[in-house]
Amino acid sequence: MFRVLNQMFDNNKRDVERIVKTVVQPVNALEEETMKVDNLAEAFMALRRRIIEGGESLDDLIVPAFALIREAGRRSIGKRHYDVQLIGGAAxxxxxxxxxxxxxxxxLVASLALAFNALEAKGCHLVTVNDYLARVGAEEMGLLYRTLGLSVGLSTRELQPMQKQAQYACDITYVTNSELGFDYLRDNMAQSREALVLRADHPLHFAIVDEVDSILIDEARTPLIISGAAEKATDQYYVMAKLIRRLKRGLPAEPGVRTEPTEDYTIEEKGKQVHLTEQGISKIERLLSIHDLYSPEAMDKAHMITQAIRAYELYHREKDYIVNSEGEVIIVDEFTGRSMPGRRYGEGLHQAIEAKEGVKIENENQTLATITYQNFFRLYDKFAGMTGTAKTEEKEFLDIYGSDVLVIPTNRPVIRKDAEDLVYMTRDGKYNAVVKEVQEIHATGRPILIGTASIVTSEQLSAKLQEVGIQHSVLNAKFEAQEAAIIAQAGRSGTVTIATNMAGRGTDIKLGGDAEFILGQALEQNFGVSRFAPEAEAFIKAISRSDPAATELGLKIAGVTPEFIAQAQQLQADTNADHTRVQELGGLHIIGTERHESRRIDNQLRGRAGRQGDPGSSRFFVSFDDDLMRLFANERVVSMMGRLGADDTVPIEAKMVTGAIEKAQARVESRNFDTRKQLLEFDNVMSKQRDTVYAQRREVLLGPDQDVEESTEGMIADFVDLQLATYLPMEQSHDTWDIEGLKSSMLDAVPQLEGFDFEGLRHLSPADAQDRLLSAVADAFDQRKEELSPTMFNSLSRYVLLQTVDQHWKEHLHGMDVLRQGIGLRGYGQRDPFTEYKFEATNMFNEMIDNLKADVTKFVFRMQFGESA
Structure with missing residues (x-):
């Protein structure tokens, strides 16, 4: 009965079947006819004309378009889209x-949706998690796109604005999530149309986000921020780093045990928070020779000391960050294990870590522009995502992004065997068991991939494997430059690879190794030929197919010799033989050295084995010393195992323990979701303000002179209205109107009103007083235009508006930062912090707008030009 109900309500299966019926089957029926098309680019551009000139709907052309894209893949890169890939492309x-x-x-799946949506000629973006994947994707798929007459771009950090413009002007652009977000923010700080890098007409039309769960969920807690140096002494961080070594960490208050916390401070590892005790506050005040740590003049010191303790107790080298050879503190992404150059912890934490490590402290920064990934990607007209693990997070994708998850069937059934977790009392017992399992599996010749959660763990395991004489490769943030090469060969027999939380993401692990990758590297290193060049692609594909034409194709490449071709053929033959051997042995074996906070990360590691119907297996090793178990698991389970006298050499396989692990992960996932949701709620307040400011700014930047002039006039009129409402309130008697206050305020902004009869306004109705003053200001405005010439005046207005908006927005962001940091204290007064934040943020924004209009008025009427102007 339950099986019948599941089938009735299985929306995923229903949606897949609908796509098969409306897209896959018609495309397959068209395949033979499409193979006869001589010029695919001409046929594809004909579809574009039908949309742009003929007004046809994009959806109406999905079948012929997909058929042409599939044929382009077959002809250009030798890859024909499977039926399940057509389903993915349609989704x-x-x-x-x-x-x-x-x-x-x-x-390959992404190429379907990208090329198809590129028919609208509005620009499409493929967003990846790192530069390597963006570059490889653009180069590999570039042949396919160009076969269809489409242009392909790649936006990277080192490009200049003019070069970026050219890349974003292409039909399809590959770019990392951070670079795309920063390009958007920089565009909204641009001072001229020429400085914009995204398209002026359709900057954010359609995007596909690769590893969408990593970008939109894991990284969603970290907003994108463009900062400028703030005036703040940094040497104080060194002082605080020394001072905290004289403080003692204590235990928090615990009902029935302690009524008060002990020592100088306590820490909360779950939330990474620090709490000073009364004793600690007194000691700090004595050491710093200050009367009150929380007085207004000492607030900076209170903040610095808290961040110094957080840096010392809660952020660890080789786990949360590394220090490179230049003495820079580089954050390590907790989810992928990759280093994040250019990223810095906020609110002085990064400076505190630099002081702790004794390296040069970079200046603290002030926010100039910021946006969360959630709100950034919601700016797109349409965006989609793809990943190996998303269904468990479907609720979040629906709630925040309005996108559901469609699970695409595999081309071949998954036959990987996932074993039950083995749980040990201590970390040492677990590591010993991991080494033993590696020895046993390695002796059979099977390749092994070991996933760790930190650099420290990877290096500890590496040392243990060296002790028992097992050769292996280590992949973590220290060696990520070799990521693709290490992972590409992780499927060879006898290979042992340790990877930190990234397990080859973006690079397939092929059983027996990846001969195509090695051959491509050899061509680049020995002959300076990109493996994505057409002649190199043709040669590599011929080698992989054992095609007799490989020799002829290879000799067409400058410098390639018959000896090199023979070596390439032997490499492919050895790889094929090893592939068969590894399959017979049972495929790739995955070992997880601890459970991650998120089940998705565990599934990503497991997913490295069993690709395309290959055999494979996986097992996770867990201990009660692991952070997840220590912080979130049920303490009763731990104490019970201790009372039972569990032997650390024997694993625990009780369902109660497995259940504790799953519940711990569920709690952490729920907490992280709440954190992201709260961040989004707060940023939504900012988002509405940001949209208003950026829309106004874009109108000024791109609009014609007439629109800029009207915007300037409108701001000036609003300023006048505000002064009238302030000094000549309608509800008060004319006798009480503050004419002198109005005069002083208006002359400060518009000195050209020196001869205006302000006192005469007292005898007029409010409406007539408004008309008379506005008329006088309009005359002064026209006089100013004539004085400067219309062309010069329009340039002045555009410049004034942009500069004034930017300055006030920067100051507003700083104020919002301060408000956000302190708003949580409102909860102690029985007031909802979020409601208070919205209220105060709205008042601050309205005040900013009023001040902005006042400054625009002053600048327009007061700014002077030198004779050279």
Whole structure:
């Protein structure tokens, strides 16, 4: 009965079947006819003309378009889209999240939706998690797109604005999530149209986000921020770093045990918070020779000391960050294990870590522009995403982004065997068991991938494997430059690879190794030929197929010799033989050294094995010393195991323990979701303000002179209205009107009103007084235009508006930062912090707008030009 009900309400299966019927089957029926098309680019551009000139709907052309894209893939890169990939492409076009297992070809799937949506000629973006994947995607799929007559761009950090413009002007642009977000923010700080890098007409039309769960969920807690140096002494951080070593960490208050916390401070590891005790506050005041740590003049010191303790107790080298050879503190992404150059912890924490490590402290920054990933990607007309793990987070995707998840069937059934977790009492017992399992599996010749949660763990395991004589590769934030090469060969027999939380993301682990990758590297290193160059692609594909034409194709590449071709053929033959051997042995074996906070990360690691119907297996090793178990698991389970006298050499396989792990992960996932949701709620307040300011700014930047002039006039009129409402309130008697106050305020902004009869306004009705003053200001405005010439005046107005908006917005962001940091204290007064934040943020924004209009008025009427102007 339950099976029947599940089938009735299985929306995923129903949606897949609908796509098969409306897209896949018609495309397959058209395939033979499409193979006869001589010029695919001409046929594809004909579809574009039908949309742009003929007014046809994009959805009406999905079948012929997909048929042409599939044929382009077959001709250009030798890859024909599978039926399940057509399903994935259709899901992406619909703006959905496509969940596809590892090795199912997401890169090729994306080409369907990207090329199809590029028919609208408004620009499409493929967003990746790192530069390597963006570059490889653009180069590999570039041949396919160009076969269809489409242009392909790649936006990277080192490009200049003019170069970026050219990349974003392409039909399809590959770019990382952070670079795209920063390009958007920089565009909204641009001082001229020429400085914009995104398209002026359709900057954010359609995007596909690769590893969408990583970008829109894992990284969603960290907003994008463009900062400028703030005036603040940094040497104080060194003082605080020394001072905290004289403080003692204590225990928090605990009902029935302690009524008060002990020592100088306590920490809360879950929330990464620090709490000073009364004793600690007194000691700090004595050491710093100040009377009150929380007085207005000492607030900076209170903040610095708190951040110094957080840096010392809660942020650890080789786990949360690394220090590179230049002495820079580089954050390590907690989810992917990758280093994040250019990213800095906010609110002085990064400076506190630099002081702790004794390296140069960079100046603290002031926010100039900021946006969260959630609100950024919601700016797109349409966006989609793809990943191997998304269904467990579907509620969040629906709630925040309005996108559901469609699980795409695999091309071949998954036959990987996932074993039950093995749980040990201590970390040492767990590591010993991991080494033993590696020895046993390695002896059979099977390749092994070991996933760790930190750099420290990877290096500890590496040392243990060295002790027992097992050769291996280590992949973490220290060695990520070799990521693709290490992971590409992680499927060879006898290979052992340790990877920190990234397990080859974006690079397939092929059983027996990846001969195509090695050959491509050899061509680049020995002959300076990109493996994505057409002649190199043709040669590599011929080698992989054992095609007799490989020799002829290879000799067409400058410098390639018959000896090199023979070596390439032997490499492919050895790889094929090893592939068969590894399959017979049972495929790739995955070892997880601890459970991650998120089940998705565990599934990503498991998903490296069993690609495309390959055999494989996985097992996780857990201990009660692991952070997840220590902080979130049920303490009764731990104490019970201790009372039972569990032997650390024997794993625990009780269902109660497995349940504790799953519940701990669920609690952490729920907490993280709440954190992201709260961040979004707060940023939504800012988002409405940001949209208003950026829309006004874009109108000024891109609009014609007439619109700029009207905007300037409108702001000046609003300023006048505000002065009238302030000094000549309608509800008061004329005798009580503050004419002198009005005169002083107006002359300060518009000195040209020196001869205006302000006292005469007292005898007029409020409406007539408004008309008379506005008329006088309008005359002064016209006089100012004539004085400067219309061309010069319009340039002045545009400049004044942009500069004034930017300055006030920057100051407003600083004020919002301060408000956000302190708003939580309102909760102690039985007031809802979020409601208070919205109220105060709205008042601050309205005040900013009023001040902005006042400054625009003053600048327009007072700014002087030198004779050279």
């Amino acid at each position: 992406l076009h619909q703006g959905r999240i496509a969940e596809m297992k590892t090795g199912e070809g997401k890169t």
